[in-house]
Amino acid sequence: MAAVEPVLRSGASLSRPHRWRLVRHAPLSDKLALGTLALITLVALLGPTIAPHDPLAAVGPASHAPTWQYPLGTDEVGRDMFSRVLCGLQSTWLAAIAVIVGGVLIGGAIGLVAGAAGGWIDTILMRITDVFLALPASILAIAVVAAIGPSLFHTLLAVSILWWPYYARLVRAEIRSLAARPHLEAARLAGVGWGGRLWRHLLPGAIPTAVVAASLDVANLVVLLAGLSFLGLGAQPPAPELGSMTATGLSSLLTSWWIPVMPAIAIFLLSLVANTAGDSIRDLMDRS
């Protein structure tokens, strides 16, 4: 009994509050990065609610420099930049996450089936994936939007179509290496069916990799989406969107610098936070 007890203690403490313990013992830099991520997500969710002014209405003098009343100044028609940036944060952030989630789900499902089935199913699915990978993402998005008309939804649709192949490849590779482990043979001998093996014995092993890749990928999407709407392919003015705000404000760069620069800084911060938090998530996953 004496020999058993220490193991029991560590065994019990490892089982459930496992993830939280990891976060609690993580280095300060990781905690900071994850904290900022949580904060940004919260701000993005609450954006319109905490915005002091209506982002679409002129509430003050045009092109007013930043003051206490208008922390980021006002734009050419007198709308509050702070409120507009907060709302822009929401649409960019949530759009990026929506595309990632879509990509992970579609790509993950295709990768899982291809990796687990192998043979000709694998070949067919992966060649289709290759075709999509061969298309240049931003140019195809431009083409799609040009064809069906510019709007945020159309842009998201176009980008989503292009984003999954990356995850399909990633998940497939992970599944293939897991499938070579004896635990799959053991599960097969235990009488677990094809679906059960896929769902219980393969998929959970690929999730950490996919989560890490996805969290590092958010920053790429933030920049891509902002870039597309800078080119006029995303949400249309006057909707508050960081990329299009930068684009439309560009003409006032020399007279009222804050109009294009403030949304640009927001984009920069967003991708920086996404990147550092992605790194931290990878560290945590590595350790677990």
Place this chain on the structure above:
Amino acid sequence: MSAPTEVLGPGGTAATATERPIVDAADLNVWLTRDHVESHVLRGVDLRIAPGEIVGLVGESGSGKTVLGMSLLRLLPEAARPRAEGRIEVDGVDVLAGSEDTLRELRRHRLGAVFQDPMTSLDPTMRIGGQLREVAGSDGDAIELLEAVGIPEPRRRLRAYPHELSGGLRQRVMIAMAIAGEPRLIVADEPTTALDVTVQAQILDLLSTLCRDLGCSLLLVTHDLAVAAQIAQRVVVLYGGRIAEVAPTEALLEHPRHPYSAALLRSRLDVEMDVTRPLPTLHGDPPDPRDLPAGCPFAPRCEFARPECEIRLPSLDPAGPGRFDACIRSEEIDLRPKRVELEPWVAPPVDPEAADALVAEDVQVEAGTASFWRRGAPVKILNGVDLRIAGGECVALVGESGCGKTTLVKAVAGLVETSGGRLDVGDKSPQMVFQDAGSSLTPWLTSRELVEERLRSCGVPRAQRAERVRAVFAQVGLPAWATDARPAQLSGGQRQRVAIARAIVAPPKLLLCDEPTSALDVSVAAGVLNLIGRLRRELGMAILFVTHDIAVARLIADRVAVMYLGRIVESGPATTVIADPVHPYTKALISSLPGTGGRIKLKGSPPSLFDPPSGCAFHPRCAHAREECATRAPHIVAVGDARHEVDCVLAEERG
């Protein structure tokens, strides 16, 4: 702590006290950090090695034996943030305080190292010649080195890449690199563990011969007391980061003074073992270096432990010529190896009346080979295997790596497709226990989920499953908390028990065991073997037990089948085959066991499947080979006993 000159005393070697020892480590403490937890891996270790002496360092996993070996080279992994206190002098150089340059100089000219897996310690992208030239200087010297370690055709081998050599040859190359600088000390960390038994003996011989010829010392780090006993003059037994016992080899084998050394000796398998009763075992697992007990590390598992053992760390005290032990009761207890009288087994449940558990007739398994340019001819992994296992019978399948024994088991399990022949396993599908329990359990599922899954697929109603899981865990000797543990939270022995629990929770007619104990520590393996022996009697299962160790086969099986290059070359009742082997290969395998007298040394290494020898596959290594062996494959003939069958021309004449 201990009187250092005593260590080198008369019992040690011919070394005189005036001669400076090659290794002089005193009160060595080493801490390593993993996952932000620092563990005290070595706790006050003293070690001296005299010039020319061969010392065996024996310990189980987590005992700190590898850390001690690497400390002498100051090659502890940087990632583990090693911290060392105490003193290590190697050939007069202070290893702990020396500058990086001094250490490099020391390693280059006065130290050699041989590791367990030569495949990972040789550079796979570099030819052998290139790697040897780095240490030897010129091609000529490299060839000389290869000759010294007994590699045939050294000039040709210089152009080979590591993957083109067999395991034995790779280890010889590693040794060649180790002796290139004419070292004063070689540290060999499990140099034979990854090798087949017949090759193991060659490498040990080579190491001891080289040490004698070069006059260098050898620290042989191993988990296997039998390996150390073969060539070491002195053995140091390590347990839980402390030295348990130091003794001249002969003295240790005859009269161990520490209960742990005695237990190690008892769990050694030889041909005289009593197979009619369970093996004497140690309960529990080796201590976790992150969570060491305050007192004697062995106390929780020791049958002689007293309350004071748990409180105070025993010191290593002198006990006779050249001997030290760290047990406060070593004077009063008698540990001389003795037969521990455990209750004998009941008779094995062999039932010749029942339907056969396995009938294999002329089973063939082929694998396609393909290179970049063309599709090669398929390789025959199994080449006509006949095997019959009666209901409740246990058959051990013995052979070296690459002989096809795992393939045969997988074919029986239905995991590998056969290309010919017949396999009949009856109506119930066989279950299997894998070699590496860790990778055969799904890492993110708990033991309960894994076992319940098996019950579900057998159609056991949900309501009964929890009770069945509890019962089977008790049956395989697992504590109740293990049901909710994931594999990573269990020890190696416990994981293998979970795997066994899953296999037998719905008892199969045939249980397949693929080297289930070869990855376990000696003291833990015995418990698992006992468990399998007990379960087959309780459940009346037939067992096909794959092993490379003929002593394990003798212990567990009613019948033994010896495999060589995809064929069964000899099969018969375990006692008959081991006492009176007929096939020259079986003879050589059996002679590798301790206590069988002269070891028959086989030349060369097991042949490659890609290039099988003509005629009898064994003839290039066979001492009795004749001309006809190279041209004609032998027939399987019965010898004496009706079920003793041999695949050799010698037997054809005899039978």
